[in-house]
Amino acid sequence: MKKKIIEYIIQNRISTTEVADCLGKAGVLPEVLPLNARHYAVGEIQYLYAIQDSNWTVHEDLDRQMVSDKIVLIDAVDVHDRAIIGDLVSKYILLYCQNRAIVCTGKMRDAHYLIKENYPIWCKGVSPIGCFNEAVDKTAFLDVINERRNFYQGSIAVCDDSGVVVIPKTQITEEFYDKLVAIELQEDIWYDCIDRKKWSTFKTICLKDYLKEYGGRSESI
Known part of the structure; x- marks a missing residue:
């Protein structure tokens, strides 16, 4: 691991x-x-x-x-x-x-x-x-x-x-690996919302309006 x-x-x-x-x-x-x-x-x-x-x-x-x-x-x-x-x-x-x-x-x-x-x-x-x-x-x-x-x-x-x-060492686990994968996906989504969709950082990071478009799945850490 x-x-x-x-x-x-x-x-x-x-x-x-x-x-x-x-x-x-x-x-x-x-x-x-x-x-x-x-x-x-x-x-x-x-x-x-x-x-x-x-x-x-x-x-x-x-x-x-x-x-x-x-x-x-x-x-x-x-x-x-x-x-x-x-x-x-x-x-x-x-x-x-x-x-x-x-x-x-x-x-x-x-x-x-x-x-x-x-x-x-x-x-x-x-x-x-x-x-x-x-x-x-x-x-x-x-x-x-x-x-x-x-x-x-x-x-x-x-x-x-x-x-x-x-x-x-206590955090070197499959669970922590999954968190790393999740935060990478979250970063990709945030940049897509801000760079391509031109959303505000408030709407993206605080309100997480992207969850409505991604089936309610939260990737936030």
Whole structure:
């Protein structure tokens, strides 16, 4: 089902806006925006994390398992406004490991290089001040890390110019797939009503007058 949903989203280039609507207008990663415009990435999440102003765990986990074809989500846990990674690690993740995109809940550095290379990266901004490459005692944060890993690992990320929306594992179902199909049909109907029939947005979106012509069937999410 996961592969089916990912392929359908990609084939129809379903936006984060539409996916969020299918999730009940939820699922967005707050303040995470594209570093470079006009990228579109969809895929299964591989969860990594940086903790206590150090990116040691990012390097360590990448060394343990070289994942590929994923959306690599790097979670900033107790990182105080420092950039998590920069050009070298980004190149390793995207080019050498052949992953689809990087999503970071913190900041990135080496912005000039990341922009020049036009990498598919979503983050909370940039900073020249990076994390330290030092091992840390993460014992006090294990519950938080495990909770967040359990949520993100294996979920689906949809990334575009509006940001990043996560489809949780609990929503990777036939029912959610049907919602995606329905919202695509709804969008087609709305544009037909407005572009071809020249209806108002009020008549189309709020009153849903098109239901009279489509046999009373509602495709709204």
